[in-house]
Amino acid sequence: MSKITPATRALSAAGMAFTVHTYDYDPDAESIGLQAASALGEDPARVLKTLMALVDGKPVCVIVPSDQEVSMKKLAATVNGKSAQMMKPPEAERVTGFKVGGISPFGQRKxxxxxxxxxxxxxxxVYINGGQRGLQVRLKPGDARDALKAVVADVVA
Structure with a gap:
């Protein structure tokens, strides 16, 4: 497995301090995030999952602890939208350039x-997907926020 992905390149280019961690990805896991937390021996609250949603038809990346679910109503309100829904896997892969199970918020196509x-x-x-199934990057959550210019909000159900 390559530890260099568009995500790790983007983090390096942004000057972010991070470490790379691999684990045995289980494609049949009920929850990819929870499986990653278990495989890494970490608290699920520290292993964040990257989800792609559509808010009023526009793509939005949302990062939440792997043991939580996104409130679509809160997500839409956070980005001044009316409605939100999860993006279908093929569309998420097309938009991000990553395979489902390996979607990272860093280094997406656009x-x-x-x-x-x-x-x-x-x-x-925290751990966030590093752009490949079975690859996580560990970094300070404030650094992730800054690198992504992310909005911080309560978006869990």
Whole structure:
């Protein structure tokens, strides 16, 4: 497995401090984020999942703890939209350039609005997908926020 992806290149280019961690990805896992947390031996609240949604038809990246679900109503309100829905996997792959299970908020094909769940900023370090199935980057959540120019908000159900 290559540890150099568009995501790790984007983080390096932004001058962010991060470490790369690999784990055995299980394509049959009920929850990719929870499986990653378990495989890494980490608290699911520190292993964040990257989800792609559509708010009023526009792509939005949303990052939440792997043991939480996104409130579509809160997400839409956060970005001044009326309605939100999860993006279908083929569309998420097309928009981001990453495969589902390996979608990273860093290094996507085109920058999109990004929202990070406020509770994620309570940790000194978090894990976020590094752009490949079975690859996570560990970094300070404030650095992730800054690199992504993300809006911080309460978006969990």
């Amino acid at each position: 920058p999109v609005s990004t929202v990070i769940e406020q509770s994620a900023l309570a940790h000194d370090q």
